[in-house]
Amino acid sequence: MSVHLIAGLGNPGPEYHETRHNAGFMVLDRLADLAGISLSRKGFSGIVGEGGWQGERLLLLKPLTFMNLSGRSVAAALRYYKLSPAELIVIHDELDIPFGQAKIKEGGGHGGHNGLRSLMAELGSGDFLRVRVGIGRPAKGDPVKYVLGSFSRDESPLLPRLCDGVCDLLGALLREGVPKAMSLYNRKELTQGP
Numbered sequence: 001m002s003v004h005l006i007a008g009l010g011n012p013g014p015e016y017h018e019t020r021h022n023a024g025f026m027v028l029d030r031l032a033d034l035a036g037i038s039l040s041r042k043g044f045s046g047i048v049g050e051g052g053w054q055g056e057r058l059l060l061l062k063p064l065t066f067m068n069l070s071g072r073s074v075a076a077a078l079r080y081y082k083l084s085p086a087e088l089i090v091i092h093d094e095l096d097i098p099f100g101q102a103k104i105k106e107g108g109g110h111g112g113h114n115g116l117r118s119l120m121a122e123l124g125s126g127d128f129l130r131v132r133v134g135i136g137r138p139a140k141g142d143p144v145k146y147v148l149g150s151f152s153r154d155e156s157p158l159l160p161r162l163c164d165g166v167c168d169l170l171g172a173l174l175r176e177g178v179p180k181a182m183s184l185y186n187r188k189e190l191t192q193g194p
Contacts, residue, residue, distance in 0.1 A: 165190025
């Protein structure tokens with residue numbers, strides 16, 4: 001049984017609770033529910049849970065350092081559990097993917113995402129798996145204001161289905177591996193019914 005650290009990125013505090021930038025937190029909370037993993041232990045400047053799911057041992061982490069410093073929390077957890085960046089999966093919001101979709105990406109740059117920038121600075125590498133949860137890009141206006149804003153009236157009712165879809169993607173990733181999960185999910189609309 002292999003071990004994976006799955007980190008969901010977001011900002012702590014009620015004012016950020018249902019903002020687009022907290023898509024990583026939302027998915028991690030749903031994953032914890034589905035896997036029966038209690039996210040209640042404090043550690044690594046975040047909240048941690050451990051348990052089994054899909055035949056794998058999972059360490060779930062929500063950094064509470066604010067997005068711009070999330071690398072500190074994730075790097076501390078990797079060191080403690082003696083895991084490499086190859087055993088890390090990071091769930092984060094992504095402007096360049098439409099709302100309702102998610103994509104798996106292996107390695108790469110930070111693309112202007114401050115959470116990924118912090119991770120790469122702390123780990124000295126971008127060689128980790130990302131699950132990029134689409135939030136879409138604003139047609140006009142400030143992207144910073146957009147990511148820190150709440151989901152729209154049309155999007156909000158679809159969030160539970162989106163989080164379930166991303167958890168299905170994560171299950172496929174753990175069971176089937178990266179290429180198969182990519183082929184199944186990287187172009188899939190996750191908010192549509194069965």
